[in-house]
Amino acid sequence: MKSAFGTLALGLGLAASLSATGWWVLTAQGRPTAARARLMTWLTLAAAAGACAVLVWALVSHDFSVRYVAENGARAVPLYYTVISLWAALEGSLLLWLLVLAGYTVLAMRRPHPRAASLHPWAMTVLSSVGVFFFALALFAGSAFQRISPVPLEGPGPNALLQDHPLMGIHPPLLYLGYVGLTVPFAYAVAALVTGQTGRGWVLVTRRWTLSAWTFLTAGVLMGGWWSYEVLGWGGYWAWDPVENASILPWFTATALLHSVMVQERRATLRVWNLALATSSFLLVLIGTFLTRSGVIASVHSFSQSAVGPILLGYLVGVLLFVGALFIWRADRLGPDERLDSPLSREGVFLGNNVILVGLAFTVLIGTVFPLLLEAVNGQRVSVGAPYFNRMAVPLALAMVLLMGVGPLVPWGIADPRQLARRLRLPAAVGLATIAALGLTGLRGVAPLLTFGLSAFTLATIAVQFASGTAAARSATGAAWPRALLVAIARRRRFYGGLVVHAGVALAAVAIAGSSAYGVEGEQALEIGESFSVGDYRATLVGIRPEQTPRRRAITAEVALSRAGRDLGVHEPALSFYPSMTQAVGTPSVETQADEDAYLVLAAVNDARTQATIRLAVTPLVLWLWLSGGVMVAGAVLAGWPAGRGKSRQVPVDRDRALEEVQA
């Protein structure tokens, strides 16, 4: 029965999104069909929510006659993990995708932006048509609701790695909110191309959409790193796994887009560039989805192969051709661009930042698909490892940190080099002093020291700008420091929000450099009562405790940890054996501290349970990477939160601009 309900919901969703697409096309051509189109769009959301609800219901009630439940459910799995099994496998995660897409579609529909009213129905057409594709995919290729007969008595449960940590309930939805959110800028970019209105309108509408998608994507990517750190037990958070790469590819282009649209908001330039960034972000989302869902690349994330892969590839190529054709058709509306006054200007820095970000996206994309490329050409099988990515990405990322510091200090139009040099003097001194001080304390390595120096420089430029903004507000209002700071921020939220995001990125750079350059680790087989040291940490094996539940069999090592004689308590890294998996799943135990993490892994236990092999990795600054995510999200929210009712509803952009003029 649930099978029927689920299939019905998907069928209804397909029909609703098809007719919504049709009605929106007619609306775009001036027919009075908007009401019907809106109704159908709402219906799409209802259908997607219904399909998800039915599947969760089937999972929770352990209805093994539904194929997805038979393949991913088990009675012994706790309720929380049963509910989030919705996205533990391909077919279910397609439903979550649909729900998020339909939700965004409804949100995008509700209030057309006054500056782009004629683009709105076209954008809605695009969003609805993307819905058509994904509903059809879930209905015909996903087959989550297929009825199984005879009904199995028990299922294998979700992938063991996915039922081991509560973060699994947050990371995929956040990532999807980011991924799918990029469909809205794409839809408006296509609308701009279709109508030929490639000017500022679409840029103004999509700015906030891109920013919110970017915020979710940032949080989702970092959350993924955190999950991998807490669960996978190899001690790191990023392995340049193809699917990690897939999640960061659209992040690069979305970040580039967030910056380059600011140029187009002010001058008639970069049309093609912005449209290309918006459309390629969506294409990269499709590529990422394809890489994750098709199983063409072996990875911890990849689901099994199915008909979904080829269909997604077909869609990806179809969208690529469609967008390319639109660009060629509208070539006459895409130029000529206004020239920049000077390379030494905010515009110039944004261009530099865009080149770097697109370069990063390109580098990572090539590294990710290179094995496939080589296989297509000569059948050889290679894997591109972390050394390639690190060598290519680190210099680009460092250049990005540098520009991040310089950019906000450079005025629009033409900068006066002498004045700029004067403003950069103090931050540059802070950066150099940081390198010198850290070098003197004995830290080694060019890349990490450079990263620390550049990050200090960038943080100093940010501090200088907060200080001078506060000073200006103080002299204007006469308020005290804390209040003046709030006044300054409230006046230019977008600007200061951006600075906070920059501070977060600089913090992340420091954390990444420190944790990847200065970690130490050791591994030893210990009898109970024995201990070993790594750095100033000492781990003592206190006991080994087996545990057996219907869901899994686990062996836990009780390890007493101390740092320089100070007791840090007993930690319990474990190995779990799930009935559905041949290999054991490790559960590391992490002692998180402000300066460094001690990361304990149980690598092996002998049969007599008298000896355990313990790995202890000491990694500096990891906590700051997670905190930097919070800073970035806070900055993005500060920059993008809709202005309050009343005073500033009408034209926020011009208000920003006027204030900037006042301050300059």
Added chain:
Amino acid sequence: MTVTEDRSPVTDEPAAPARRSRRRWLWVTLLALGAVTVLTVLSAGFGRDPSVVDSVLLDGPAPLLAGPTLDGGSFDLADYRGKVVLVNVWASWCAPCRDEYPLLEAAQRELSPAGLQVVGIDTQDSTRAAQRFLDEMGGENFPNVLDPDGRKTIDWGAFGVPETYLVDRDGTLVAKQVCQLSAEWIATTVVPLLEGEGTGP
């Protein structure tokens, strides 16, 4: 400061210039080429089981394997033409490697008179940890090539540890086992190759 310059409202939608159809065809061609490339590259991986990652190197010449070994000597696979070589990728930090080690040791002890040579690739490992691993296992009776940065493992197309490769007497890679070895695999795959004088299993 010069910030306030050039703030006049932008003239938004440009007029259409004369079309240049030749350039347009160039772009159409480029777009078609791009689409074909994407299609070819991304579809290269279809139709195979992602957990079976050995399809290509199998039945071809085995990759090169030469370099210093853990015991301070050196090893070159090329010197072992005429022998059946079992190449095992391992690391001291890998738990299944610990479990399968006795099997490898036994294979070397019992099957070397029949022409088998076992060789390990100790990958992404520190020499000290690896040495301790071998000490715990009761010493080594076959050479272990050092591969601290994982390059050699990549040459062999390994995706993880442990993985085991079988090279026949002519230097052809004839079999691959992902994950832990079993006595049964040795009996059904390695032993017939030793008896069959160089023909595949």
